[in-house]
Amino acid sequence: MSSRELIKNFILTEIINHHHGMNLEDTHSLVESGIIDSLGVMKLLVFLEEKFSIRLTDAELMPENFDTIQAISTLVETKTP
Amino acid sequence: MDLSLTQEQQSFKENIIKFARKQLNNNLLENEEKGSFPLDNWKKCADMGLLSLQAPKEYGGHGLDLLSTLLSIEALSYACRDSGLVHAIVTQICCIIQISLYGSHFQKKAYLLQLCRGEKIAAQAITEPDAGSDVLSMRTKADKMDDLYILNGTKTFISNGPLADVIVVFAVTNPQRKRFGGISCFIVDSGTEGFTRGKPLEKMGLRTLQNGELIFQDCCVPRDRLLGKEGQGMIIFNEVIEWERALLSAAHVGTMERILELCIKYVNVRSQFGQPIAKFQSISNKIANMKVNIELGKLILYKIACLKDQKKRATLEASIGKLFISESLKDACLEAIQIHGGYGYMKEFQIERELRDSIASTIYSGTSELQRNIISTLAGL
Secondary structure, three states, X not given: OOHHXXXXXXXXXXXXXXXXXXXXXXXOOOOOOOOXXXXXXXXXXXXXXXXXXOOOOHHHOOHXXXXXXXXXXXXXXXXXX | OOOOOOHHHHHHHHHHXXXXXXXXXXXXXXXXXXXXXXXXXXXXXXXXXXXXXXXXXXXXXOOOOHHHHHHHHHHHHHHOOOHHHHHHHHHHHHHHHHXXXXXXXXXXXXXXXXXXXXXXXXXXXXXXXXXXXXXXXXXXXXXXXXXXXXXXXXXXEEEOHHHOOEEEEEEEOOHHXXXXXXXXXXXXXXXXXXXXXXXXXXXXXXXXXXXXXXXXXXXXXXXXXXEOOOOOHXXXXXXXXHHHHHHHHHHHHHHXXXXXXXXXXXXXXXXXXXXXXXHOHHHHHHHHHHHHHHHHHHHHHHHHHHHHHOOOOOHHHHHHHHHHHHHXXXXXXXXXXXXXXXXXXOHHHOHHHHHHHHHHHHOOOOOHHHHHHHHHHHHOO
């Protein structure tokens, strides 16, 4: 599974929970749609850092880096060799 | 896994205990009665280096790891019976941590040294009259205009607020993105026009801690007082709250150790029905429970310290620690009164003050209900 697919799967199953086959586009705004909130971000952060063995710096913890699945996977790809 | 303290950590703890016992328990009843902040003791703590534990060395701090800081706060709270003073110190340390982690070089240079020396008192302004547990529903706004942010709003229940010279305040910079990306953090000097400190609120406990409202009315804050980046407020809050929960919990563990010691001394001496009450299982069970909670509390605290010192996140652990330790503290205080019987109920014995002080512990820094919410979410619900 690619990092994008892993991230999407995590958001669907662990953050949205009752997604029931929801079609989540890679460019769908997770912040403006309210999918990602403060607790969701923490949950996502823990997942990203553990799953991909990366450490996100405070400078990288900006909303634009977490707004879409595309943005998140781009961030992860820049951090992984 | 070696959980023993280093020689240096042990010595540091012992020095703090000696200092606190000798220097910080004077005038406690009088200050408590009047609701006065012990400024003289604050200065002594500053001189002892207790405010500067976490700050970087280049800005006047000790640059200690979190474990050593937690041990220091634990020792302080064990020996200092003024829980309000200890809480004020933790508040200061948290603000110092915020500026150390997210401040520009200019901000660190402008504030850290004076905060470390206790020359200026800091407060963290987040909670509002209509935004407590749901802190991200805050309404205090920060409108950008040229090189300024104009703050408007009211914060309440702010520890150190009535005395604060430096306020780390959270405000909404983008109302459309409030839940993530719409809140920013600012450093406000108390002399700034448009900023007012309310009078201290009268509380049931922690009476020496000054706690009150802070009002911002067209308060103009220069752009160089933005802490971190615009929209990073929630991230800053989430990071610093882990430290705050750990530090406050360390203080609670210290208090519990003191209370346990007091109870053990009493039950070994107090005799009823021809024997020390320590011989009755209903009493010894209470002592055992206190001891268990202290030791388990220490383990979660040390795990948090280990994670943070490895620059890892400890969101779940900080919530578990805060929930468990604060609830244990309240229980310990209630049991201490029960153990002491009628004497426990009398003001003269000062155990009732410990209970009054402990009640707020399951409210501030996120209520127990909120901690359970966080824990269950991070556990997978």
